[in-house]
Amino acid sequence: MSWDQLTAFAQSSPLLSIAFAGLTLAVIFTEVKHRLSGIAGLSPAQATLLMNREDALVVDVSPAADFAKAHIPGSVSAPLADLDPEKHKQLSKAKERPVIVTCRTGMSAHGAAAKLKKAGFTKVSVLDGGLAGWRQAEMPVGKGR
Incomplete structure (x- = not known):
């Protein structure tokens, strides 16, 4: 695609162009924020x-x-909406243990990991x-509770 074609598309579809630019900036911002947070991302093998x-x-x-529908075997449920590291029995005992935070797609996990780190958890990923x-x-x- 040439620059002229890209310019012509942007002029003929300004709302799509603005939406695309906005989404691109949001993805870049999110990635930079995650990388600067100091919270490591792990592959399933890691x-x-x-x-x-x-x-x-x-x-x-x-x-x-x-x-309950699907989770990593051995994981504990701590829904983001109710995440309180001090009140959750298994979490409150794990401040010195490595903790791996997960969710459905990996997007909500970063906010939860930052919350745990702020609460004094030392090894959060x-x-x-x-x-x-x-x-x-x-x-x-696994399935079930």
């Missing part, structure tokens, strides 16, 4: 290693109904791609 070698706690911040990435890597999935 998360599995951390779970097996360092007894990492996997915290799923998806709504309880979504958690996020599963890249969330449960969708976990499934794509053909890792096992």
Whole structure:
């Protein structure tokens, strides 16, 4: 596509062009924010290693109904809407343990991980791609509570 074609498209479809530019900026902003947060992103293979070698706690911040449908085996449910590290029994005991935060797609997990870090958790990371990435890597999935 030439520059002239791109310019012609932008002139003929200004709303689409503005929407595209806005979405592009939002994605760039989100990525930069995540990279500067100091919270590592882990692939499913890296998360599995951390779970097996360092007894990492996997915290799923998806709504309880979504958690019941599918989750990483051994993970604990701590819905983002109710996330309070001090009141959650398993979380309150895990401040020194590695914690891997996940959700359906990996988007909500970053906010939850920042909240845990602010609450004094020292080893917090996020599963890249969330449960969708976990499934794509053909890792096992549990159901129920």
